[in-house]
Amino acid sequence: MIEFALFALLAAATGWLVRRKHRQRLAAGSPQGIPGMARCPAGSGRWRPGRLYADQGAPRWQPGRGPAVPLEGARATGVRVPTVREGISINPGSRIVTCALPRDGGAVEIAVMPLDLRPLLEAVPQTEAGDGGVG
Numbered sequence: 001m002i003e004f005a006l007f008a009l010l011a012a013a014t015g016w017l018v019r020r021k022h023r024q025r026l027a028a029g030s031p032q033g034i035p036g037m038a039r040c041p042a043g044s045g046r047w048r049p050g051r052l053y054a055d056q057g058a059p060r061w062q063p064g065r066g067p068a069v070p071l072e073g074a075r076a077t078g079v080r081v082p083t084v085r086e087g088i089s090i091n092p093g094s095r096i097v098t099c100a101l102p103r104d105g106g107a108v109e110i111a112v113m114p115l116d117l118r119p120l121l122e123a124v125p126q127t128e129a130g131d132g133g134v135g
Contacts, residue, residue: 022115034116036102037090042107047089054123074099099124
């Protein structure tokens with residue numbers, strides 16, 4: 001019984017620290033870009049760390065190494081949690097947003113933490129509700 005109480009206390013303290021860190025980040029000013037991981041094409045390839053930038057008009061994904069991936073006209077088509085296999089490569093608490101690219105018919109998956117999900121969905125517009133888009 002004591003173990004359950006200690007586990008609950010540890011979980012509450014961890015949640016408090018994460019929220020506190022997020023509030024400090026917001027109070028310090030808007031951070032440049034949204035940190036996360038992406039893979040292109042969606043469903044295959046490796047997850048690569050980087051940031052999503054929504055400045056200068058059109059959003060773009062800038063990986064840690066390599067050229068930027070422009071997301072002009074991209075639409076968020078779905079939000080999901082990572083599978084167990086994906087959770088090994090990325091944070092299992094993250095959310096994966098699938099973005100359809102109009103220029104080549106492909107898709108990009110971007111994984112961000114739940115607190116960064118709203119800014120990501122503001123940067124990459126969602127498909128219409130009738131089109132089977134994001135809930």
